[in-house]
Amino acid sequence: MDVMKLANSLPMWIACGIPVVFVMIQALLFAREAYRSGEKVGLTKTQMNKAIKSSAVTSIGPSIVVLSGMLSLLVTVGGPVGWMRLSMIGSVMFESIAAGLGTSAVGVTLGTDPMTKEALTMAIWTMILCSVGWVLFGTFSANKMEKIEHKLSKGNEGTLTTIASTAIIGVFAAMVASHLSNLFIF
CATH class of the missing domain: 1.20.5 (Single alpha-helices involved in coiled-coils or other helix-helix interfaces)
Structure with missing residues (x-):
């Protein structure tokens, strides 16, 4: 099987779609909680709707950059992986570097040499494993960051x-x- 057919196969779309659905659910939960918090502090519905509209507008620019990065990942590691990674991480620079490091580990230059199954596998594993630390750190230390910052800076x-x-x-x-x-x- 051709590597890019494998990278763009239905099982890959399903496997990559599951985490994207979780990200969408998380975004909806955050938005709902933000709206509830706005009501608690006394913001009017007009103020909250205005904030929602301005947030949507200001997210367009960064989204275009992420979309351009997704196009480059689409060509190199396939649509499902590019969509999933940039839906979760959103860092074009990180994903491109990580994919390039992964493919170079098996002697393939990303974007230049033809992609092999081993290179695709290494690119995906490198992108995932290199970002696991961010997720774990954020999960277990988010509520302690203020204390850590104060300790490091001594005020x-x-x-x-x-x-x-x-x-x-x-x-x-x-x-x-x-x-x-x-x-x-x-």
Whole structure:
């Protein structure tokens, strides 16, 4: 069987559709709870409807970026996986890098070499396993984040900003370092 036929098969659509349904249910539950909270704090229906409309409008721009990323994933790992991953994570950059790292582990360059079953499998596993930490961390530490932030910063907001900025710079430096080192190899 052709790899892309496998990637776009009905079982893949079903398997990838299940988590997307859960994400939609979660979004509806969050919206319902936000609406109830708005009523509790005394917002009028007009104010809440206006907030809903402005939120919908401001979500269009980021959604277009995610859609363009989904198109690139659609070509490389298939429609179901691209749809599922960007419905859940929404980070085009992360998904593309993770898929590329997964395929390179079996000697396939994503978007250049023909996709093999092993490369597709490695791309999907890499995308999933690399994001499991986010889900677990968010699940088990969300209610403790304020305490963690206060402990790290010792009450100084500048310290927390410095820690976050340093982490981001470190991540990007690690990603770029291998490319920069290639410039100096003759």
